[in-house]
Amino acid sequence: VSEAKASVSRFAFKPIPTFTDATVHVPEGYSWKILARWGDALVDGAEEFDHETGGSAVGADKVFGENTDGMENFQYQGKQLLAINHEYANRRINLPQNEDGAPKSADDVLKLQHLQGVVVIEVEEGDSGWAIVKNSQFNRRITHNTPMTLAGPAAGHPLLQTAVDPSGTQSLGTFNNCGSGKTPWGTYLTCEENFNGYFGATSATPVERMDGVDAGYKRYGVTDTGYNYDYHKFDERFDIAKNPNEPHRAGWVVEIDPTDPNSTPVKRTALGRFKHENAEAVLAPDGRVVVYMGDDERGEFMYRFVSNGVYAPGQPTDGLLDDGTLYVAKFNDDQTGEWLALTPETTGMDAASIAIFSRIAGSAVGATTMDRPEWISANPNAVEAYCCLTNNKNRGVKPNAGGDDTSVNGPNPRETNKYGQIVRWRPHNEDHASDTFDWDLYVMAGNPTVHEGPKAGSENVNAGNMFNSPDGMGFDESGLVWIQTDGSDSNEGDFAGMGNNQMLVGDPVTGEIARFMTGPKGAEVTGLTWSADRRSMFVGIQHPGGNWPDGGKLPRSSVIVVKRDDNGVIG
Numbered sequence: 244v245s246e247a248k249a250s251v252s253r254f255a256f257k258p259i260p261t262f263t264d265a266t267v268h269v270p271e272g273y274s275w276k277i278l279a280r281w282g283d284a285l286v287d288g289a290e291e292f293d294h295e296t297g298g299s300a301v302g303a304d305k306v307f308g309e310n311t312d313g314m315e316n317f318q319y320q321g322k323q324l325l326a327i328n329h330e331y332a333n334r335r336i337n338l339p340q341n342e343d344g345a346p347k348s349a350d351d352v353l354k355l356q357h358l359q360g361v362v363v364i365e366v367e368e369g370d371s372g373w374a375i376v377k378n379s380q381f382n383r384r385i386t387h388n389t390p391m392t393l394a395g396p397a398a399g400h401p402l403l404q405t406a407v408d409p410s411g412t413q414s415l416g417t418f419n420n421c422g423s424g425k426t427p428w429g430t431y432l433t434c435e436e437n438f439n440g441y442f443g444a445t446s447a448t449p450v451e452r453m454d455g456v457d458a459g460y461k462r463y464g465v466t467d468t469g470y471n472y473d474y475h476k477f478d479e480r481f482d483i484a485k486n487p488n489e490p491h492r493a494g495w496v497v498e499i500d501p502t503d504p505n506s507t508p509v510k511r512t513a514l515g516r517f518k519h520e521n522a523e524a525v526l527a528p529d530g531r532v533v534v535y536m537g538d539d540e541r542g543e544f545m546y547r548f549v550s551n552g553v554y555a556p557g558q559p560t561d562g563l564l565d566d567g568t569l570y571v572a573k574f575n576d577d578q579t580g581e582w583l584a585l586t587p588e589t590t591g592m593d594a595a596s597i598a599i600f601s602r603i604a605g606s607a608v609g610a611t612t613m614d615r616p617e618w619i620s621a622n623p624n625a626v627e628a629y630c631c632l633t634n635n636k637n638r639g640v641k642p643n644a645g646g647d648d649t650s651v652n653g654p655n656p657r658e659t660n661k662y663g664q665i666v667r668w669r670p671h672n673e674d675h676a677s678d679t680f681d682w683d684l685y686v687m688a689g690n691p692t693v694h695e696g697p698k699a700g701s702e703n704v705n706a707g708n709m710f711n712s713p714d715g716m717g718f719d720e721s722g723l724v725w726i727q728t729d730g731s732d733s734n735e736g737d738f739a740g741m742g743n744n745q746m747l748v749g750d751p752v753t754g755e756i757a758r759f760m761t762g763p764k765g766a767e768v769t770g771l772t773w774s775a776d777r778r779s780m781f782v783g784i785q786h787p788g789g790n791w792p793d794g795g796k797l798p799r800s801s802v803i804v805v806k807r808d809d810n811g812v813i814g
C-alpha cells in the first residue's frame with residue numbers, strides 16, 4: 244500500500260467535506276452547471292420533457308437518454324463531439340404512469356429500448372456556458388435496436404446465429420452500456436455490462452439449445468425472468484424460449500465512429516464476452532494495441548487483449564481489434580502477477596468459444612477471482628494501470644458462478660469487502676504487452692472513524708477523504724487520477740461520515756487523495772472527460788434521487804460541466 248508522503252500537494256483546490264443533501268458540491272473557486280439531462284432534445288421537433296409521462300416511445304430516441312455513464316470527447320473538424328453511454332432504465336421513473344414500473348405494452352418496451360444505448364452530441368461553449376448543438380449533423384442516438392455488425396473470432400459462429408440473422412454477423416442494439424474507452428485512431432468503445440437482465444422466457448419448454456448454451460446461461464446469469472425489464476413479453480427477440488442464441492449477441496465491446504453518423508457500430512468479439520465495465524486502450528512500445536478490461540461481477544476476472552498487428556498513425560486500423568490474444572490476470576500473493584493467454588491449447592476450447600464464454604475460459608486457466616473489477620485507467624506519465632475493485636460481499640463467503648475459489652487473495656485481502664480498493668500494476672520492461680507485472684494496492688478504502696485494522700483502510704485514507712466503492716476512474720493529462728464512487732450513501736454504520744457518492748482525485752506518486760466533488764443524494768458519480776482546452780470537466784450524475792436537478796416530478800440523470808471561476812485548467 245502506498246505511503247502518503249509529506250510533500251507539496253499537486254491539487255489546485257481546497258478539498259471539500261462530505262454532503263448528504265440533494266445537490267452537487269464542488270470546491271471554492273469552482274462552479275458547476277447542467278450540460279444535458281435525460282429528455283433534452285437533440286433535434287428541433289423533438290418533444291419537450293414531460294414530467295408526467297417522461298416522454299413518448301417514438302420520441303425517446305430523439306432526446307438525451309437515461310442514466311448517463313462512460314463518456315469520451317472527440318475533436319473533429321474543429322468541433323467537440325461527446326459520445327456518452329446511457330446504461331440502463333429506471334422503470335418506475337421512465338414509465339411513471341405504470342404504478343409498478345413494469346412495461347404493459349410493446350410501446351412501453353420500445354420506450355425503454357430507445358432511452359438506453361449511446362448518444363453522440365456536438366457540444367459548444369457559448370456566452371452562457373456549454374450546450375448541445377441542436378440539429379448538429381453529428382447528433383445521433385444508438386439504441387437497443389440499432390443495426391450493428393459482429394466481427395472477430397466469434398462472428399458467424401452457430402452460437403451467434405438466430406432465425407432473423409442466420410449469418411451470425413448482424414445484430415440489433417447495444418445493451419447496458421457502462422464504461423467507455425477511446426482507441427488511438429479516434430473511435431469510441433462502449434462496453435456492454437449487465438446484458439443478461441434484458442432476457443427472459445415466456446415458456447417453460449424452450450426450443451432446443453445448442454451444446455454449452457445452458458452452462459453459459461448459468462455462468463452469465465441469463466434466466467427466465469431477467470431483471471424484470473419484461474422485454475421478452477412484448478419483443479420476441481428477447482425471449483430465450485424462442486431465441487436461445489440472442490443473449491450471445493450481447494456482452495461485447497462495441498466500436499463506434501463518432502465522426503460518421505451513418506457508420507455501423509461493430510461488436511469486437513476478440514475482446515471477449517463478459518460484463519464489460521470499460522476498455523482502456525494503450526499502445527505497447529512496438530505499436531501493438533493493448534486493451535485492459537474488467538468483468539464487474541463478484542469473483543470474476545480482469546482481462547487484457549493484445550493485438551497481433553501494430554498501430555501506425557494514418558495507416559488502416561481494420562482488424563486491429565479482431566486479431567489478437569485475450570488474456571486473464573493472475574495475481575500472486577508476492578506482489579507479482581502474470582497474464583494468462585486464453586488459447587485453444589490453454590483452455591481446450593475453440594477460438595469462438597473462448598470469445599463467447601470468456602469467463603469459462605478464464606476459469607480453465609486459473610484466473611484470480613476479483614472484488615468486482617470496474618474501471619481500468621492507465622497513467623499517461625508512467626507505464627502502469629489501475630483498476631477499481633468496488634466491493635464484494637461474497638469474498639471469502641461463496642465461490643463465483645463458475646465454482647472458483649473466492650478466499651481472500653493478494654489484491655482482494657478482506658472478507659465480505661464492503662469498501663473496495665484500487666489495484667495498480669506495473670508491466671515488466673515498461674511494456675503493457677509484457678506477460679508479467681508487479682502489483683500493489685494504490686488505496687484500500689475504509690472507515691477509520693468506525694474501524695481499526697484493515698476496515699479502517701490504507702494509510703492514505705483518513706477522516707477527511709474517506710469514501711466507499713470506487714468505480715469510475717480516469718487519468719487527466721497531467722497524470723492525476725480521478726476516482727468516482729458508486730456505493731452506500733446511507734452515511735450510517737460502516738459508512739458513517741462518508742456522505743453522498745463523490746469524486747476524488749489522487750496523486751499516483753505520493754498516494755495523496757482529496758475530495759473534489761459530491762453528488763446529489765441517491766446518485767452515483769460516473770463518467771468523466773474534458774473539453775479540448777481542459778478548462779471544463781464533464782462529469783456524469785447517474786440515478787439521482789428526489790427531483791434533481793430541476794425540481795419537477797421526476798429526477799433526471801445528467802451530465803454536468805465543472806469549471807474554475809478563473810477559467811483555469813482542471814487537473
Ligand code: FEO
Pocket residue numbers: 330421422436520539617714
Ligand atoms: Fe455499470 Fe460496474 O458499473
Ligand code: CA
Pocket residue numbers: 421422520617618714715729769
Ligand atoms: Ca460502474
Ligand code: CA
Pocket residue numbers: 617633714729
Ligand atoms: Ca458500481
Ligand code: CA
Pocket residue numbers: 330729767769785
Ligand atoms: Ca451504475
